[in-house]
Amino acid sequence: MRGATRQVSRKINRQFLLLLGRGRPGLPFVAMGYGVPDSGVDFAYVSVQEAYLLMKNDKAVFVDSRDEDDYKTSRLQTSFHLPANALIMKGSSVEKSLVQHLIDLVNSGKTLICLSDACIKGNVNRGHVSRCRHIAQYLVELGADRSLIVRMAGGINAWKRAQLDGILGELRPMYAGEIQNWDFAPPKLKEEESEDEALPEISPAKGAGGGYVAALSEEAALAVGQQIEISGLKTRAELNGKAAIVKDFVADSGRWEIELLDETKERLRCKPESLLLKSAKQETPKAVEPAEVEVGCGGVVTENCERITCKVRWVPSRPFRQDQPTAYRVLKSDLFKKPNVSGDKIIKISRPVSSTVRTTGELFVGASGGIWAELDVTAGEKKGWIYVKGPGFGASSCKVTSEYLQA
Template sequence: MGYGVPDSGVDFCYVTVYEAHQLMKNDKAVFVDSRDDDDFKTTRIQTSFHLSANSLIMKAGGAEKGLVQQLVDLVNSGKTLVCLSDACVKGNINRGHVSRCRHIAQYLVEMGADRGRIVRMTGGINAWKKAQLDGILGDLRPMYAGAIQAADFEPPKEGREEEEGDEVRPLRGEARALGNGGYAAVAPELAPGLQVEIQGLVSRADLNGKQAKIKEFVASSERWEVELLDETQERVRCKATCLKASGSTPPAAPAAPLEEFVEVGCGGTPGDGGARDTCKVRFVPPRPFSQDRPTAYRALKTDLYKKSTKESDKIIKVTRPVGSTVRTTGELFVGGAGGVWAELDVMAGEKKGCSERGLST
């Protein structure tokens, strides 16, 4: 098999980039990038650990033992380990060779990780970029064979990640979304409890200019239901483009976002008699596709610090497991003492507030 790892002859189960994205945003996964050092420095997915396949034979002592043990422990604690490379090519269509991410996956099994909790991400980091999912650090263009490619690049036929009949589909369903990435877009600045001004209506032009309060998002019609702030208290449904935030502050404790769930792959055993395992997770809408705007961080220590609002001077200590994922909106700001804070993503299940320190992208 190469790289100093014996080939078991059995591949691993696969997840799509959309499934991997949901696993990340639900703190259910650990990402491991198997590409070379220069590739990883040029472009990567947020929160990814780096374990280069080449390092297993090209560096004295091979892979860093502490990192390997940390990954094995995270997998055996119940996390799904998502292995990725440029394209995560399947061995039977890769000129007889085995993908770097499969090398690393098999290596971690040899080191004691549960095979049933390790998956490979179909299409690799290039498919993540093509789907325009949030969380890319570095160059947004495709990368193949150690070089940045044009935005419309497609790998050679023998290097494609899909087999005949394969189809990677977004997790659409009835779920609302905040960004792009194959999901229906909804303006991210709108939220239940926010006061807005109605504008641009044609069939109900009499409502234009009136103040209203957002009640909820109706996924089936992709419209916000609002309640007029007058004696009628009439409720109407409007597109996001017909609502303008009036500047009023939402209530201190706004209604929790509607929870919607999707089923995603999280492991399993391929081959005869095997099956892909799935789990149900909260659907977390993707944030806008943007360079170097992390929306997830890894906790480097158990003690983290947060405050309830940007303006608050009160800082509290919270405890999170090392290696867990802290989900954010991508918004950063500098506090009064000069510290950089990240706004937590309530849509991903985080409690409202901002977090600082002890985090890594």
């Protein structure tokens, strides 16, 4: 067993030297902004809504590529931390066991979602590639399945703007180590400005984090709250003919933000000429939450943008609150569950390490100081309370605090 461990360690060390030194054999070394050899490989994107559902269905692993200070200020629940800067500036600080663990999770079938502040496009200017793309390429170079590594469009800032639960720390957008206003948009190179009719980014919610409200154009024929039909899209032609509701006007881009009226509730930013006003007499259909939806969970970037999709359980989001975890990453395979808070019965259950336990955000502190979290039945968990951390059970554990789950 020890020999096998040493063999794996030597393999990783050789791969680290290749990445931090000459680059991959047979490929030219191209230094990216943070020193990681650039293989020229980019990755498929998932929207924050897709990433959220993958998390709530225990189908994804999140890796935060930002610096340690950024990660401590604000992070996504259950995420691992693998800073892109550390790969070259502090190579010895990179935890090799974590890298191997992430590769193993991907190769076992988990979707690995790389994220940064804003997930800039980063495939034009090779000197300033997005940190999440650095990490994705790095893991592929070390043997992770490329087709199961994706990037989250808009980064953690898009998650915040969508007001999805699960943010720990600062709720406002961040960029380059600084907290930003809700109307912040990351700078783009001229070559990187997209010509797409529909963009995946989510705009700031009205009244969030300081009361940001977008200014409406006086000449705009449309208005917030009107029902429209999408028409004339080229890059997202499958959306033409679909009904949507106007949510906001983004003055900087001259586009309207709309929300589809189907089960996806996807939000897009479209040019005015791509939106047809529906009859004022037509009633807005009531939203029906589907049992299942199809989401992106991988893919390989080609001319045809080949995405891998999978069906997942629809899980509605919970209130957007600071430091209220609704998902935890399993640290120990043996966990403890109470059917209810008032009873004394405790059940021992097993979950794979690094799998996700979904909760409602409600906590209960037991008589001995242990913290229990209420399991979320809407996300597929069975009713009850799961032990998060505390002194454990038994006379010998009274003075020792053990962590079983980590947000």
